[in-house]
Structure formats: structure tokens, C-alpha cells
Amino acid sequence: MIGNAFILALREIRNNLMRAILTTLGIVIGVGAVIALVTLGNGATASVTNTVSSIGNNLLFVTPGAHRDGGPPTVAPNFQIADADMLRREVLSLSHVVPLAQASASAILGNHNHTTTVTGGTTEYFAARNWKIPSGRPFNETEDKTGKSVCVIGETVRHELFGAQDPVGQHIRLNKITCEVIGLLAAKGRNTFGQDQDDYVIMPIRAVQRRLVGNNDVVTIMVEVQSEAGIPHAKEEIVKVMRMRRHISGNLKDNFDVQDLGEFGKILSNITGVLTLFLAAIAAVSLLVGGIGIMNVMLVSVTERTREIGIRLAIGARERDVLLQFLIEAVVLCALGGIVGLALGLGGAAAATFALGLPFIFDPGIVVIAVLFSAAVGVAFGFFPARRAARLDPIEALRHE
Numbered sequence: 001m002i003g004n005a006f007i008l009a010l011r012e013i014r015n016n017l018m019r020a021i022l023t024t025l026g027i028v029i030g031v032g033a034v035i036a037l038v039t040l041g042n043g044a045t046a047s048v049t050n051t052v053s054s055i056g057n058n059l060l061f062v063t064p065g066a067h068r069d070g071g072p073p074t075v076a077p078n079f080q081i082a083d084a085d086m087l088r089r090e091v092l093s094l095s096h097v098v099p100l101a102q103a104s105a106s107a108i109l110g111n112h113n114h115t116t117t118v119t120g121g122t123t124e125y126f127a128a129r130n131w132k133i134p135s136g137r138p139f140n141e142t143e144d145k146t147g148k149s150v151c152v153i154g155e156t157v158r159h160e161l162f163g164a165q166d167p168v169g170q171h172i173r174l175n176k177i178t179c180e181v182i183g184l185l186a187a188k189g190r191n192t193f194g195q196d197q198d199d200y201v202i203m204p205i206r207a208v209q210r211r212l213v214g215n216n217d218v219v220t221i222m223v224e225v226q227s228e229a230g231i232p233h234a235k236e237e238i239v240k241v242m243r244m245r246r247h248i249s250g251n252l253k254d255n256f257d258v259q260d261l262g263e264f265g266k267i268l269s270n271i272t273g274v275l276t277l278f279l280a281a282i283a284a285v286s287l288l289v290g291g292i293g294i295m296n297v298m299l300v301s302v303t304e305r306t307r308e309i310g311i312r313l314a315i316g317a318r319e320r321d322v323l324l325q326f327l328i329e330a331v332v333l334c335a336l337g338g339i340v341g342l343a344l345g346l347g348g349a350a351a352a353t354f355a356l357g358l359p360f361i362f363d364p365g366i367v368v369i370a371v372l373f374s375a376a377v378g379v380a381f382g383f384f385p386a387r388r389a390a391r392l393d394p395i396e397a398l399r400h401e
Helices: 002-015 017-055 081-090 141-146 155-162 205-213 228-245 261-304 306-314 319-356 364-390 394-399
Strands: 059-064 094-109 112-121 150-153 171-174 177-184 200-204 220-225 256-260
Touching: 017 261, 017 319, 017 364, 059 228, 059 261, 081 094, 081 220, 081 228, 094 155, 094 205, 112 155, 112 205, 141 200, 141 205, 150 155, 150 171, 200 205, 220 228, 228 256, 261 319, 261 364, 319 364
Parallel strands: 112 200, 150 177
Antiparallel strands: 059 220, 059 256, 094 112, 094 171, 094 220, 150 200, 171 177
């Protein structure tokens, strides 16, 4: 019985193909928009997660100044290398502690020059940032402690100054100082926020302090906690040590801030997730509009086929047979629209993620939900026209012109 109803539904759709196509447009657009937006949202969330992971795992950043009542950070004295040494000794749950200094400089090689960011750190910097060095080596402890003028450069700096040449062993100028290139950082590309993660020069912190910035200030202390579960306790210990180092007692507020990179990533992921659901809900409204269109066309179809319905009822068809016939026809229309919308949504999402540089994250769950929901729309909006057809009086239907 269901098979015959399905065949009749396909035959009717084929006989009125253009009307069927126009009728299902709302379903196609709704399903396609929902799938495309959810896929893009998943890609954006994954991109944020990848950006945080590319910086490092279980990282905390200790910075001078503190955010008060949602306002700008307060001005406070910078740190010293001794502050980082104290954290390394006192907080046992930290695997790496890296004091950082930073400066902007012009990297010069012959006639080529490129403005870049020079970061000064210790030998632990590369391990804390999960940064591989495929060519050359990082600076060693002797070079770190003596502030020797050696550097490891990023892929963007290599491209701008050396082109396709191997930079290891060559010398470049950073403003007025000469620096030997001893290593090349593995390329990371741009992050979610459009920042070039390869446009860096890494040097021993003492070299940056003495030769580029002209002071002994540490602008940030980057620490890596041994495990994610230990981050809350590590933050408490860091606060205690830094309050002691900076002579903050009693109820005085901190003049430094401990920022959890993982929490920042989770907040961004939650924001992208909420926006994705919000946009998908708006797109799903078109499914409602498409359902109304299905119901309208099915009502027209019942009116056009009144005599046919009357003949079926007169020769022995039951009300539920007629009900099932029109209900299946509505479901088939919506299901076909859902399948076409699925293809368009995935295709559009693939093109958009490629254009935006986001990962394409296929979510089978949302695909199943979208197709099932489109079929449910067919049942919901096809039931009233189908019931109207089933309740026609055979004699009145046969008289219909």
C-alpha cells in the first residue's frame, strides 16, 4: 500500500515538475542554509581551537597591570628576569617559565628589508610554544645567558629577505645590530584573527634587552603548566609569589594579571557556537515558510484532483488510503527538497570555508537532523490537505468539474 502511494506521488510530481520545483525551493533554501551555517560555525570553532593550540598547551601569561571593573589595564612596573626565576623555583607545577621582551625592528639583508617583531626569550621558549625548528637549531644556554646576537627567524622573514635560499649561517641586521641566523621556525600560517604567526625573529632575551630596547624590563612571563587539571592551582601559586615579589599585602589589589589562554579559547569557542545556533535558527525559519508553501500546493492539488479522489473512493478505496497517498506526496516533496538542500549546503560550506581559510568540519548529526526535519515538515503541513482529501464525499467529488 505504501509502495503504491509512493509511486503515485512520484508520478504526480513528474506530471507537475515545475510546480514541484518551485514548491520545494523554501525547503531547499532552509536546509541548505542551516547546513552551511552550522558547518561554517564548526569550522570557525575549530579554527579558534587550532589557533590556541598553535600558541601552546596549558599556557598562562603573567602581565603587568590589571583590568579593573571592565576598564583599561592599570599602569604598573614591568617585571624582571628575577621574577621569572622566582616562579620557576617556587611553583613546582610549572614545566616551563619564559620571560619575554619584545621590540619592533627592521630586518635588513642587502637591498631587502622587512619590518618585523623581535621577541626575546630563553631556551625554554620553543618548547613552551610547541615550535619546531626544521632547519638549524635554537640558541643554547650559553648564548642565552651571555645575550649573544643570534636569532631564529620565521618563514615570512625568510621569504622577505632570503627568498628560497637557506638562511641558516647567514647574517642579517636588526635596526643597527648584526645577528647570525642559526635556525628557521616551522611555518604556522595565519591564525583565526588574521595575524601572521611566521613574522617573527626570536633572540635571547638579554640580547633584545641590551641591544634593541635598552632596558632590563620583561613585558610578559609565559608559563606552561604540567597538566590542564593543575592550571587553577598554578594560578593561585603564581598570584601568591608575584604578590610577594611586588610587595602587595593585605587587601591591596594586584598590579599584575594572570591570563589563561585556554579559558580565552573556550570563551571564543562558546561565542562562535552561540552565533552558529542563532544564525541556524534564523535560517530554519525558511523551512516554516517552505512548509506553508507545501500545504498551499497540496490544497490546490486536492482541488484539482477532486474527481480522481471521488472515483478512488467510489471503487472501494478507504479514507486512510487517500490520506496516505497525499501525505506521502507531501513528504516526498519535502524529502527531495531536503536532499537537494543538503547537497547545496555542503557545497556552499566547502566553498566558503576554502575562501575564508577555515577547516571544513563535516557534521553527520546536523545532516540527519536537517533531512529528518524537512520530512517532518512534510508530515506536519501535508496532513491537513491529505485529511481534507480523505474526507471528501464520493458523490460530491464525482459531480465536481
